[in-house]
Amino acid sequence: MRAMLSVDEVNALIVAGERLLLAGDEMLLRRVHRGNWVGGTIPYFIGEEGGTMTRDKIFASTLPGSVISFSTRFYDEDDLPRILEDEPNHGFSFIIIPAFSRVHHVFAETVPGYRGVFDRPLVGWISGVALGEFGQVTPKVVDGRTGRWSGDAALCLHAVLVDNISAEVGIVNPFTQGDGDTITVDHAGFRIHKARVNGRDVMLTDYFADKGIDGQLPLVANYSGAMVNVSIKSILSREGCVDFYAPLFPDVDYRLARPLDDYEAALALEIGRTRVDPTLSMNCIQNFIYGRLDGKRTGDFIGPITFGEIAYRLLNQTLVYMVLRDTGGQEA
Amino acid sequence: MLPPKTHPRWKELVCGKVKVSFTLLATKFFITRVTGRAKIDPSSESIGQLIDEAYAFFKKNEKLAQKDIEAIFGQESK
Numbered sequence: 001m002r003a004m005l006s007v008d009e010v011n012a013l014i015v016a017g018e019r020l021l022l023a024g025d026e027m028l029l030r031r032v033h034r035g036n037w038v039g040g041t042i043p044y045f046i047g048e049e050g051g052t053m054t055r056d057k058i059f060a061s062t063l064p065g066s067v068i069s070f071s072t073r074f075y076d077e078d079d080l081p082r083i084l085e086d087e088p089n090h091g092f093s094f095i096i097i098p099a100f101s102r103v104h105h106v107f108a109e110t111v112p113g114y115r116g117v118f119d120r121p122l123v124g125w126i127s128g129v130a131l132g133e134f135g136q137v138t139p140k141v142v143d144g145r146t147g148r149w150s151g152d153a154a155l156c157l158h159a160v161l162v163d164n165i166s167a168e169v170g171i172v173n174p175f176t177q178g179d180g181d182t183i184t185v186d187h188a189g190f191r192i193h194k195a196r197v198n199g200r201d202v203m204l205t206d207y208f209a210d211k212g213i214d215g216q217l218p219l220v221a222n223y224s225g226a227m228v229n230v231s232i233k234s235i236l237s238r239e240g241c242v243d244f245y246a247p248l249f250p251d252v253d254y255r256l257a258r259p260l261d262d263y264e265a266a267l268a269l270e271i272g273r274t275r276v277d278p279t280l281s282m283n284c285i286q287n288f289i290y291g292r293l294d295g296k297r298t299g300d301f302i303g304p305i306t307f308g309e310i311a312y313r314l315l316n317q318t319l320v321y322m323v324l325r326d327t328g329g330q331e332a
Numbered sequence: 333m334l335p336p337k338t339h340p341r342w343k344e345l346v347c348g349k350v351k352v353s354f355t356l357l358a359t360k361f362f363i364t365r366v367t368g369r370a371k372i373d374p375s376s377e378s379i380g381q382l383i384d385e386a387y388a389f390f391k392k393n394e395k396l397a398q399k400d401i402e403a404i405f406g407q408e409s410k
Contacts, residue, residue, distance in 0.1 A: 115385065118362040119392045166396050170357050224367075225353055226360035251368050312361055327395040 004047040004057040007031045023304035024058035037144035040096035040127030044305035051293035066165040074153040077106035087120045088160040092167035095124035097154040099139040099307040108314035121167040123322045125282040126308030166327040172319040174266040175257040177220045183254040193241045219254040231316035245316045267291045278321040286317045346382040352403040359400045
């Protein structure tokens with residue numbers, strides 16, 4: 001079950017013994033009873049009636065019966081390598097990370113390089129706040145079992161699945177690489193000063209100014225057929241740097257995304273092409289804004305609108321989903 | 333059935349010489365990781381470690397990644 005619910009409805013599910021993944025405004029989540037749930041703060045959702053911003057409802061996803069058991073744990077930036085050690089041999093790990101925290105940055109920059117990170121499903125999202133509350137309210141995560149809240153640690157739920165069910169993580173991305181210049185960097189980071197364009201050293205702010213790049217389109221990297229966006233947060237001409245919502249990595253070729261004639265239609269088309277029955281999904285705040293998803297439905301892909309999506313690694317402007325498949329026996 | 337690590341296709345895979353379309357998102361990310369590492373360090377020791385990694389990845393995901401395994405190894409994986 002995935003639905004927008006009142007606090008009373010969520011509490012009734014907890015009393016009934018349901019195990020829940022919650023997303024909602026902090027004030028609402030603080031009224032939820034202790035129990036078998038984890039949550040993150042965000043007031044934006046794609047609900048049954050479409051995209052919305054609300055402080056009246058919580059988005060709740062129940063863990064299906066195929067989840068035999070689960071454990072929860074907080075990770076600060078030094079603990080992140082332990083996520084892989086704690087992952088169940090057969091199951092999935094669901095992670096929520098507070099936006100703008102140190103662990104958000106360290107996760108994005110280091111976890112994709114961990115040996116074995118792609119071996120088992122890791123899915124999740126970056127918690128956030130109302131757009132008008134940047135800097136005033138801290139995005140948070142909460143473990144309903146203990147009542148512990150955090151604005152600076154990641155919270156991970158490690159779920160063990162029955163033998164015949166396996167979790168698959170997928171993405172829906174309206175963007176592809178354009179056919180323009182190739183941009184590379186020497187060091188991983190969210191903030192980039194110098195880059196190479198077709199092998200030539202440039203100040204990235206100067207290059208963006210010359211090309212009229214304003215930040216609406218992300219840079220896109222092609223990971224063996226998976227298009228991975230890195231969205232431009234701000235172009236700081238005075239400081240001579242560009243801030244991104246995810247890190248750029250060395251040895252990866254980035255290109256500005258191919259422009260979309262109609263963002264809303266392109267996103268709807270890609271969602272329509274993805275024929276799965278998701279157990280979880282989360283969509284990006286930038287898709288919500290640029291794709292004009294307020295009041296728009298996105299099929300079965302309902303869930304929180306997030307400040308970043310995690311499908312093994314941090315993604316931007318992407319819909320992430322997890323589907324449970326009958327694989328008929330234990331994976332080796 | 334996953335071919336043994338001695339199969340020459342494993343080396344071709346980690347060295348980026350296998351040009352097929354992958355289905356599973358995890359495979360796409362994984363292949364990018366190992367082929368990138370092989371470019372940085374093409375020594376035989378490094379390639380051997382990457383083959384170990386690739387074998388472990390596909391062994392753990394043998395059922396979900398079946399289409400990708402077939403794309404890499406063809407009939408030999410059936």
